[in-house]
Amino acid sequence: MKWIILVAAGVVPVLLTPGQLTVYVLLGLAAMAVVGLSLLMGYAGQVSLGQASFTAIGAYTAGLLAVHGIPPLLGLLAAPLGAALAAVVVGVPILRLRGHQLAFATLALQLILLSVLGGADWAGGAIGLQGLPYLSIFGFELNEDLEYAYLVLAGVVLTTLITALLVRSRVGRGLRALATAPVAAAASGVPVGAYRLLVFAVSAAFAGFAGGVYAFYVGYLAPGSFPVLLSIEYVVMAVVGGLGSISGALFGAALITLVVQLLTTLATRPGMPSYAPSVLSYAVYAVLLIVIVLFVPRGIVPTLRRRSP
Amino acid sequence: MAELVQYLITGVGVGCAYALLGSGLVVIYRVTRVVNFAQGAVAVLAALTVTTLLAAGLPHGLAEGLGVLLAGAAGLLTGLVATGKPGTTPQAALIVTLGLGVLAYAVEILFWGDQPRSFPGLPGATAGVQTHYLLIASVTALVLAATAVLFARTDLGRALTATAEDPYAARIVGIDVARMGLLAFTVGGALGGLAGVLITPVQQVTFDSDVALVVNGFSAAILGNLTRPGLTLAGGLLLGVVQALAGGYWNTSYQTEVALIFMLVVLVVRAGRLSSVETA
Amino acid sequence: MIVEVRDLTVRYGAATALDGVTLSVAAGELVALIGPNGAGKSTLVNALCGIRRPASGRIDVRGRLALVPEGRHLFPSLSVDDNLRLGAWRRRERDTAHIYALLPELTPLRDRPAGRLSGGEQQMVALGRALMSRPDLLVIDEMSLGLAPKIVGSLVAHLRQRNAEDGLAVLLIEQNARLALELCTRAYVLEAGRVVAEGPAAALAGSPEIAAAYLGLEA
Numbered sequence: 001m002k003w004i005i006l007v008a009a010g011v012v013p014v015l016l017t018p019g020q021l022t023v024y025v026l027l028g029l030a031a032m033a034v035v036g037l038s039l040l041m042g043y044a045g046q047v048s049l050g051q052a053s054f055t056a057i058g059a060y061t062a063g064l065l066a067v068h069g070i071p072p073l074l075g076l077l078a079a080p081l082g083a084a085l086a087a088v089v090v091g092v093p094i095l096r097l098r099g100h101q102l103a104f105a106t107l108a109l110q111l112i113l114l115s116v117l118g119g120a121d122w123a124g125g126a127i128g129l130q131g132l133p134y135l136s137i138f139g140f141e142l143n144e145d146l147e148y149a150y151l152v153l154a155g156v157v158l159t160t161l162i163t164a165l166l167v168r169s170r171v172g173r174g175l176r177a178l179a180t181a182p183v184a185a186a187a188s189g190v191p192v193g194a195y196r197l198l199v200f201a202v203s204a205a206f207a208g209f210a211g212g213v214y215a216f217y218v219g220y221l222a223p224g225s226f227p228v229l230l231s232i233e234y235v236v237m238a239v240v241g242g243l244g245s246i247s248g249a250l251f252g253a254a255l256i257t258l259v260v261q262l263l264t265t266l267a268t269r270p271g272m273p274s275y276a277p278s279v280l281s282y283a284v285y286a287v288l289l290i291v292i293v294l295f296v297p298r299g300i301v302p303t304l305r306r307r308s309p
Numbered sequence: 310m311a312e313l314v315q316y317l318i319t320g321v322g323v324g325c326a327y328a329l330l331g332s333g334l335v336v337i338y339r340v341t342r343v344v345n346f347a348q349g350a351v352a353v354l355a356a357l358t359v360t361t362l363l364a365a366g367l368p369h370g371l372a373e374g375l376g377v378l379l380a381g382a383a384g385l386l387t388g389l390v391a392t393g394k395p396g397t398t399p400q401a402a403l404i405v406t407l408g409l410g411v412l413a414y415a416v417e418i419l420f421w422g423d424q425p426r427s428f429p430g431l432p433g434a435t436a437g438v439q440t441h442y443l444l445i446a447s448v449t450a451l452v453l454a455a456t457a458v459l460f461a462r463t464d465l466g467r468a469l470t471a472t473a474e475d476p477y478a479a480r481i482v483g484i485d486v487a488r489m490g491l492l493a494f495t496v497g498g499a500l501g502g503l504a505g506v507l508i509t510p511v512q513q514v515t516f517d518s519d520v521a522l523v524v525n526g527f528s529a530a531i532l533g534n535l536t537r538p539g540l541t542l543a544g545g546l547l548l549g550v551v552q553a554l555a556g557g558y559w560n561t562s563y564q565t566e567v568a569l570i571f572m573l574v575v576l577v578v579r580a581g582r583l584s585s586v587e588t589a
Numbered sequence: 590m591i592v593e594v595r596d597l598t599v600r601y602g603a604a605t606a607l608d609g610v611t612l613s614v615a616a617g618e619l620v621a622l623i624g625p626n627g628a629g630k631s632t633l634v635n636a637l638c639g640i641r642r643p644a645s646g647r648i649d650v651r652g653r654l655a656l657v658p659e660g661r662h663l664f665p666s667l668s669v670d671d672n673l674r675l676g677a678w679r680r681r682e683r684d685t686a687h688i689y690a691l692l693p694e695l696t697p698l699r700d701r702p703a704g705r706l707s708g709g710e711q712q713m714v715a716l717g718r719a720l721m722s723r724p725d726l727l728v729i730d731e732m733s734l735g736l737a738p739k740i741v742g743s744l745v746a747h748l749r750q751r752n753a754e755d756g757l758a759v760l761l762i763e764q765n766a767r768l769a770l771e772l773c774t775r776a777y778v779l780e781a782g783r784v785v786a787e788g789p790a791a792a793l794a795g796s797p798e799i800a801a802a803y804l805g806l807e808a
Contacts, residue, residue, distance in 0.1 A: 286410075464674070471664040483678045
């Protein structure tokens with residue numbers, strides 16, 4: 001199954017129109033951020049409403065470096081590092097929070113970040129960074145959608161592999177033990193705080209990498225590219241697919257992106273009112289999120305797996 | 310000096326709105342342990358409804374009152390969806406209210422579009438600031454006092470307090486705990502709606518103003534750990550005044566950060582104290 | 590019969606907390622339910638009050654039932670008077686005067702927040718709150734736990750009086766078997782979710798097994 005999907009994901013870009021390729025790239029970028037978020041929410045049991053802040057940090061890291069003449073490849077590599085570093089810095093104080101407190105704290109951090117970026121001249125203020133170069137790898141410039149599609153695919157495969165390794169490692173086992181028996185896990189010496197911080201940083205790095213690719217793919221950045229709603233979108237994707245499930249995260253990102261895309265296509269047909277696309281996509285996010293949380297609390301993928309052993 | 314007075318008055322006015330919204334969060338949280346993320350959306354919904362009612366020719370007072378009633382109904386609906394299914398955890402309910410907040414976006418854009426809207430408040434100026442700020446403060450004082458009386462002096466209020474303090478005991482004496490939760494959502498929604506209706510004449514409202522509103526309300530309420538109405542009022546006023554001063558003497562774009570950083574500090578300090586108690 | 594429980598089975602997931610329990614309390618009867626920790630006594634209380642749904646079996650309640658729960662479970666920030674009033678929430682009765690007449694110890698505490706009272710005072714309020722609903726049967730879960738003998742004595746005296754004057758029936762769930770068997774006329778012994786013995790309290794108190802298991806340490 002895994003291999004079929006991978007092969008399909010590898011073949012599909014060749015068959016897509018330019019418009020569809022854009023959707024493919026955006027889907028892949030979302031998938032990377034959501035794999036990280038799903039890891040964080042599923043394994044560390046933390047609700048984050050600020051995952052898009054790390055996408056923004058990654059994007060701005062890559063963008064700012066590129067603007068200052070650093071080779072784009074270095075910028076792209078710095079994107080996940082910058083996001084992870086930011087996660088460690090804020091994670092030390094805020095990961096002590098739980099439940100709604102962490103939800104609001106992460107949301108607050110994103111709002112602060114957006115406000116700072118919007119007021120910072122060095123980051124282009126509300127207008128943002130424009131005219132970013134294309135990514136070039138050892139002299140080969142990626143200036144076609146198709147090339148970004150494969151770059152994103154590679155990124156998704158990489159984040160998936162890292163997550164799978166992390167889940168099977170001592171860290172994953174420790175965090176699972178923590179979820180089922182917190183007292184026993186703490187008593188047996190699982191360094192809870194350090195593991196949570198590690199997962200937080202890794203999930204931020206994934207989002208940061210997605211942000212880095214986004215910067216070079218789109219060519220401009222603004223605080224408005226990373227609204228709170230993007231964080232909420234990530235949460236919807238993670239919850240719908242199934243928290244703590246890698247395939248769930250990929251499925252959730254794909255399902256939501258495609259459904260919203262389909263509705264947008266329908267809603268932008270002639271005769272439809274101008275507000276139709278946003279109304280429909282908000283409604284889809286909302287209804288899917290509510291229905292899944294209430295009636296399929298484990299998420300779609302884990303529930304299907306359980307039914308068909 | 311006159312400047313300072315102006316900042317203080319506007320700060321108290323805006324802070325009152327935060328306190329109202331935060332008090333709604335407190336009422337709901339105490340009884341149900343759910344943080345209602347849709348509280349901001351309810352405020353926006355009420356405010357947008359009032360713009361339409363006023364445009365349709367309804368007199369001031371009636372339009373605002375209907376907006377608050379609608380907010381109460383929206384609060385009830387939120388409670389039904391978020392807690393109506395038995396066994397829903399507070400964490401799941403929080404995510405559901407988040408979803409309802411997004412659903413409100415769809416409804417609001419459908420009916421009112423995505424441009425900022427407002428409506429006139431109390432006209433005139435006192436001591437160099439809009440008189441409307443004084444209206445916000447007096448209505449807030451009145452409503453919060455009435456809410457306090459409701460909780461302390463009426464049977465229904467005592468039953469709400471009882472449910473908040475010990476749901477098991479409340480069930481034993483025959484209080485319908487689920488119904489009390491819905492009542493709390495209704496009262497909380499109305500308080501949020503009132504906040505939205507009061508603040509809109511001095512601060513335009515857009516469909517996505519809800520995030521800023523709910524974050525400010527939460528910041529006010531977190532000072533009292535989401536359970537203490539008095540501290541919520543203090544928190545709201547403090548936030549409003551500090552924001553007004555920061556905006557007036559420093560830079561308006563730092564107003565948001567002030568509230569957010571305040572909230573983060575309170576959260577982190579409290580968590581630090583809790584964990585040091587736990588390990589002790 | 591005020592309460593008739595027949596073949597009651599209650600499960601928590603895979604674990605069986607009550608396994609085919611049959612038990613009854615007649616009008617005006619004082620019945621004790623004794624047994625060790627984890628025997629299923631609290632599960633039975635929750636099933637009787639409708640908080641726990643049985644897996645099988647029947648519970649028939651004819652008349653009003655009120656619970657004095659283990660651990661008192663008062664509303665700490667509310668005054669004693671408000672706590673009493675909430676006891677009659679279902680019947681919407683607001684007048685608490687008759688409770689102060691029955692339990693005069695409560696009169697000076699009337700306006701104090703329940704959370705500030707001593708354990709004995711709280712137990713008295715919990716009793717008063719249950720009596721506010723004018724019950725036919727009082728289910729009392731671990732009344733004596735952690736209380737001084739003198740206070741337990743006055744609680745027992747109140748129960749005897751209510752039984753004698755108003756025909757109030759009591760189902761007393763106690764770890765203190767000596768106390769329970771002294772007060773009650775009939776008793777059940779619950780172990781590991783089953784009724785292992787039942788009969789007149791005096792006869793049970795005289796049985797060597799019961800004496801050894803439940804009265805032995807104190808003898």
